[in-house]
Amino acid sequence: MDAFLDACRRAIGATHVLTEAADTAPYLTDWRRRFTGKACAVLKPADTQELATLVRLCNEYKVPMVPQGGNTGLVLGGIPDDSGTAAILSLTRVNRIRQIDPVNNTITVEAGCILKNIQAAAGDAARLFPLSLAAEGSCTIGGNLSTNAGGTAVLRYGNTRELCLGLEVVTPQGDIWNGLRGLRKDNTGYDLRDLYIGAEGTLGFITAAVLKLYPQPKAQLTALAALRTPDDALRLLSLAQSHCVSALTGFELMSGFCLRLVNRHFPDMRPPFAEEHPQYVLLELSDSESEEHAQTMLEHVISTAMQQDLIQDAIVARSIAQSQAIWDIREHIPLAQAVEGKNIKHDVSIPISRIGDFIRTTDALLQQAFPGARMVTFGHLGDGNLHYNVAHPEQETDQSFLQKQTAVNRVVHDSVHQHGGSISAEHGIGALKRTEILRYKSDVEMQLMRSIKQALDPLNLMNPGKLI
Structure with a gap:
């Protein structure tokens, strides 16, 4: 191991080869602080060439590699196991914005770019990069691509996969594939880009990407509507889509309990309604088109929904501050959960038409099996992605409830499967759900995935123990 570390120091400089416990600690524990792994070193290359050199050294010395970006993942995808044999390769220094092409509506960025910085760079060019999620101030685009992140604007713009035109990748052997083509049509063989997106770092390192940009909208309006049931929310979604078409960019469902949690732990944030x-x-x-046009559309949807008794109350934000206050309530749900105590999280995808039935059925099954369990249900209703989290009963400690996680997961995931859904919508599989997917994917599908892994990474050095 000393020979390997010495070679790494010569390749990228001793400053960027971290081995002391105090230096490596921030890279070894996951965001939710559930697990702390071990690593022989944290390696921080400055660019694609340095990364390729490190990968070749890892091959020479048979050192497993764990790619890491902002370390905001929720499924232990960027954390090594506890063997201490792997090296973390952090891409946070590989963070340049290489080019903005406003005519082609593209931006070329390196994997370590913080998502919020990409949004800002696009804004400086009078363009929009629409990927938006709660961790955007610290997550990196490489991690977003590796997990095919969703976010709040999937309804209009799609997942990260749909926002990417081309990639640069360092293979598990240390070769560099330059696929940074800003083309919307390129039918010249297998789509390697799509192979690496969503692969969670198990097939190679994404080092740069060409991303789609859009014209800045002339107006963005936000409203908060109060309803009785998820089925009413689905009917409101259909109504909004028929009247607003592609102008509808966000449609987030939140249960009343979610907002009570936010108000309990962040008293300044409360729904702007007289009653719950x-x-x-x-x-x-x-x-x-214009703010007036957007206002007319939104008010028409709200008034029609009230006439049809779909919503009980609603407020349309009249300023940027009011809009931000509404979004702050939504974004503080995970933070309020964390303050309330540890909970059992599920990032699931359900066919949109079956979401109401899934929530009703699964709520009942959980109450039957775990009386008093509290469901924290919220998510991107327009694309079928629910964060269906389960908090401990009031009279039980969170640590005691966490011991039932396997049983809770079985109820939720079996129900997801029965409703034609997926047990991972946008967070990935990582190490956390690696064995769980074997219950729900066919042998044929798993064997195809293993064949791809074996073909591209025969030494199994790329993020071992993750995904498959």
């Missing part, structure tokens, strides 16, 4: 309601929907419109 069972469900809430956050709607956002992004209009290319």
Whole structure:
């Protein structure tokens, strides 16, 4: 191991080869602080060439590699195991914005770029990069691509996969594939780009990407609607889509318990209604015509929904501050959960038409098996992605409840499967759900995935123990 570390120091400089416990600690524990792994070193290359050199050294010395970006993942995808044999390769220094092409509506960025910085660079060019999620101030685009992150604007713009035109990748052998083509049509063989997106660092290192940009909308309007049931929310979604079409960019479902948690732990954040309601929907419109046009559309949807008795109350933000206050409530749900105590998280995807039935059925099954369990249900209703989290009963400690995680997961994931859904929508599989997917994917599908892994990474050095 000393020979390997010495070679790494010669390749990228001793300053960027971290081995002391105090220096490596921030890279070894996951964001939710559930697990701390061990690593022989944290290696921080400055660019693609240095990364390729490190990968070749890892091959020479048979050192497993764990790619890491902002370390904001939720499924232990960027954390090594506890053997101490792997090296973490952190891409946070590989963070340049290489090019903005406003005519082609693209931006070329390196994997370590913070998502919020990409949004800002696009804004400086009078363009929009629409990927947006709670961790955007610290997550990196490489991690977003590796997990095919979703976020709040999937309804209009799609997942990260849909926002990417080309990639640069360092293979598990240390070769560099330059696929940074800003083309919307390129039918010249297998789509290698899509192979690496969502692979969670098990097939190679994404080092740069060409991303789609869009014209800045002339207006963005936000509304918060109070409803009785998720089924009413689905009917409101259909109504909003029929009236607003592609202008509808956000449609977030939040249960009443979610908002009570936020208000309990962040008293300044409360729904702007006189009374509590069972469900809430956050709607956002992004209009290319004018603010007046967007206002007319949104108010028409709200008034029609009230006439049809779909919503019980609603407020339309009249300022940027009001809009931000509504979004802050939504974004503080995970933070409020963390303050309330540890909980059992599920990032699931359900066919949109079956979401109401899934929530009703699964709520009942959990109450039957775990009386008093509290469901913290919220998510991107427009694309079928629910964060269906389960908190401990009031009279039980969170640590005691966490011991039932396997049983809780079985109820939720079996119900997801029975409703034609997926047990991972946007967080990935990582190490946390690696064995769980074997219950729900066919032998044929798993064997195809293993064949791809074996073909591209025969030594199994790329993020071992993750995904498959």
